[in-house]
Every structure is written in C-alpha cells, then in structure tokens.
Amino acid sequence: MATLEAPRIVTARIDYDDSYTMARFLATGGYEGLRKALTMFPEDVALEVDEASLLGRGGAGFPAGRKWSMLRRAPVSYLVVNGDESEPATFKDHLLLERDPNGIIEGIIISAYALQVSQVFFFVRGEFALGLERVQQAVNDAYEHGALGSKIFGSNFSLDIVVHPGAGAYICGDETALLEALEGKRGFPRIKPPFFPAVNGLYGEPTVVNNVETMANIPWIVLNGGEAFAALGAGRSKGTRLFALAGRVKNPGVFEVEMVKNTFRDLIYDPALGGGLLDGHTIKAFIPGGVSAPWFGPDMLDTPLGQDEVGEKGSMLGSGSVVVFDDTTCVVRASWRITKFFAKESCGQCTPCREGSGWIERIMYRMENGGGRMEDLELLLDLCDNIAPGGGWPPQQTTICPLGPSIPSSVTGAISMFRDEFIQHVHKGGCPFD
C-alpha cells in the first residue's frame, strides 16, 4: 500500500474548480510565503531552500540550493523559469501552469528575492494556449495586488516578470537552448564549457534557470522551513514529487507523492493512484522517468521513487513521467515511435544525434512494417554504440546536449529485454501484434 500521509505541497489547491483565480489563491494561503520571505534576509531565504535539499524538478535533478549558491559571490542578473515541458508523457508542469499559476508566481517572486534579481523571464511552452493565458493573468493580478512591480508589499524589493511564449521545440527544454530561444534565436544548445548559465547565461550574464515545479515548492519551504521539507522523503530525495503516470493503466494522471517512501508498484497499482492496469492485462515493462530513461521490467516494480534509488538500478527518475506497457504493447513499435520523436526533435548541430536518430528510426520502421532483417539487430546496437559508446548509464556524451545520448536507451533496452520479439518481427515479416 502506498504511503500517502505526506502533505500536498504543490497540488494543495488544484482540486478547487477555480484554483487558478486570485480569489481562491488568497483564500488558500496565497502570498503568505512571500510575506514571510520579505521579513527575512535574502540569504536566509536561500539558506532555507538549501536546507530543504530540494532537487530541481526539471529532469536532471540538480540541487536547487546549490544552483543558487553558485551565484552567491557574483550578483545574478536574471532568473529564468523553464515552463517548456515537452518530454513525452510528462504532463505535471502543464497541470500546475493551468491549475495553480499564482502558486508558481509566488515561488518565483520569493526566489527572485533570495537571489536579489529584478528581472524574471518565465518561458512557457507555446502549445499551452490556456496555460499562457492563466500565467499572464496571474502576473497581471500580482501587479494589481502589489506582489509584483515597484517596492513589493512595501519592502525595498522590486521585480518584473515577463511571460515569454515558446514556439514548439522540445530542445528548448535544455536550459542553454531555452536561453537562445529567449534571445530570439534558433533553439540550439550552447557548447559547454561553461557548463552552467550561472557563468554564461542570458546575454552572457549570470543567470539561474529553474523548473516550474521547483518554483512551486518554494512558498511551502519558506512557510514551513527547509527542515520540515527535508523531513519528507529520504536520502538525497527530499519532499514530495509530482509523478505523471500514463500508458496502459486505469487512472492515468498526475500524483503528488512523498519521495522514496513509495515504489513504482504503489504508483501504478494503488487504488488511490494508478489503480492498476487496464482490466485483464499484465505489465510487460515500464519507463521510469521520461522517454530518455532506460526501461524497467516488472522485476523493478519495487524500486522506491527516489533519484539515487532509480539511478542505482541503471535508469533515472528524470522528469517524473512513468509510462506503463502491457501484454498488448508491441515494444518494437513503442521504441520506434520514441526514436521517431528524437529524430524529429534533434536540432541538427551534432552528427551522432542528427544522423543516428534518423537512421535508427528508419530501421525500426522497416522492422515494424515487415522489412526487418536479422542483421538489423546488430546494426541497431552498433549505431547506438556510436551515439553513446559503451552503452552504460548515464550515457557517454558525444554531443553538445543530452538529447543525442538519450536516443539509445529505449532501443538497447527494448532489444536486451525483448530480443525474441524483434526476431519474431523479422520471421513473421511484420508486427505479430497486428
């Protein structure tokens, strides 16, 4: 049974029909965190977040406090919030943007205060038309309420938030590509080093880039203290986290659960969460953290939902999206579609990614549609080895950004776990599931 006693930190108000309005926000403790933060010294606010050991919720899981402290010596010019959620089957930020935009904005204002930034750019995925409307409305309401603009709530702190729409490019989820898009260019990830926007960010100035869910945690942390947050979860994975559950389950959706205390089995099978697989079906495999993550078989169901716990088993918690495959799922088709996604979204800067993704996709397509050859299996593995040599996890980096080396995980995973099914495709001259 799942452990569900933990408080809901980022989804506390989303069940109300009008959760996105300023009236509901204020009636449910809105801006209390901000008011408290403004009575504290900025460095003490940062210290609370550091003590909370909040890991960034974007996918890489970098400690938010450490990201901030890298900038403690030099003044920060900009805070950029990444709301460009596009990892397949990840839909947690979408929920927050539409259901609790005010909560995100409060987190942003507090963070900007801790960092002493006066300009924030809030990058929202262009396809979220309603999300963009609600976020801009929340910003407008904040100005009217005195929570944004000159001398916030009478303090000596002023802040402006500009909502910036994306235009459809998965790669802009990479923080350096996002900064390029914000500068009005193609979303090409920047060459590293320097590794962090803290050194070379927007317009070449020190910049912090944080994810939407990370921001949504901040008001609670300030109100209840970093210690209270760190008391939830275990190991390096503190607090609660949003998990987006999709695929062949009864109740797909976004669930906020305490980290580590629950397992993938709890998430997928608990009646209060995923509710188990669709009637009459059994689990075949699942993706534990977005399509860039290596797949898990049913033997991994009891792995706790924690960053290191999943990492030790050779995959990652990534963006918090879990996709469940059942006995009707053709793994060749599933991994073909994932590769097709990467082939389409590759920005084209680096050869292994640009050429490799398309090549793999074409081989997978022909295998699924009856033109597969036995030697294709080795060819696929060889191609994957060229994109990320050695096949280990985390993958070897041959490209500017992590998109390229993410391509092999679904292919090598599918082949090593379900080689028979690939061979069946070749022998039958098509998909055995059709």
Added chain:
Amino acid sequence: MSHLRVDLRQRAEELVALYPRPRSAMLPLLHLAQEQDGYVSPEGIAEVAELTGTTTADVRGTAAFYDMFHLEPVGKYVVGVCTNIACLLAGGLELLDHASSTLGCAVGSTSDDGLFTLEETECLADCNFAPCVQVNHRFVRTTTPETFDALVSELRDGRRDHDIPTHGTLLRVRRAGGLHAPKNEIAQQREEAKVARDKRAEEKK
C-alpha cells in the same frame, strides 16, 4: 506603412520594449504576425525584422526552426493529433488515420475548403486524455473517433469559435502592469541590499 494592424503594431512595440535587447521579442512577434495573417507571411517577416533589428533571412531562419510557425498558408483550424508514446498506447495512430479521412486531407496538408490542416504532433503534455488532440493549440480532449467527428461538425458550423479562436496563442494573453520604476532606482535598491548583506556577512565572521 506597417503591415501589422494598428493594434497589433502597438502590441508589438510594447513587446520589444519588455526585453533588454529587441531580438528577444522574436518569438512573440512571430506569433503576432501569424495571428494576423494566418501564417508567417513574407510581409510579416519583413516587419518582424524591422522591429527586432535583424534581417528577413534571420527571421525566416529562426521561424523555420519552430514547429508552431507556418511559413505557408494553413487552414482556419490547425488540428494536431499526438501519436507519441502515451497516445500511441491509446490508439493515437488510429485516431490520426480517422482524422485524416474525416477532414479529407492527408497528414501535413490542408483540406480543399481551406478549413482544416491536419498535423501529427509530438507529446502535448495532456497524457491523461490520450490520444491527445489540439485545435489551434486548445486542448479539445476528443479521444474517440465519435467525439472527434462531433467536434469537427461543431467546428464546421462555427459553434466552437468562442473557445477555439482562429490561430495564435497570444490572442488573449495581454500584459497589464509592469515594473514602473526608473532603472537607477532599481539599481540603487540592489546596491543597498548588497551593502547590507556584505555587512551582515562581515558581522557573522
């Protein structure tokens, strides 16, 4: 004479003023130009170039990178059906096929009456309503062939125009308010805060 309508031109200038460098307004400006013309037209490109201080080649090159910008005219309603992993498992490819026959156009093309353009999209982040469908970037949550067809007939009759505006995601996103304080006042605030903080750090030692 500007190509953008007077109201959009004014919004465009407001957008440019929001950023430290004009080029940063590129994506929002392209959205505006697309909203007016239905696609990113050569005239729209020229105006965005003028507003951002770049060249038309720069603007076209940037616009071409992003999926949401159409460099050729498209239908009044751009219908996107997701077939990425979560939707694939829920029958996304089948729904895309069905959409193609209902709308009377192949994937990636526009129907003869100019009403619909059908696109196969990547994940739209609404996976609990798979397969996911968007019309002009509004989530319509029609997951079955039957509900999809019902939506299409509503669109044909213009009965959904209130919640699915033609084109554009910025149409209803209007900024009000802003940081109305002189730059030097902000700089002074930050300087004061920094001095106070250094002093506190000194005292702690």
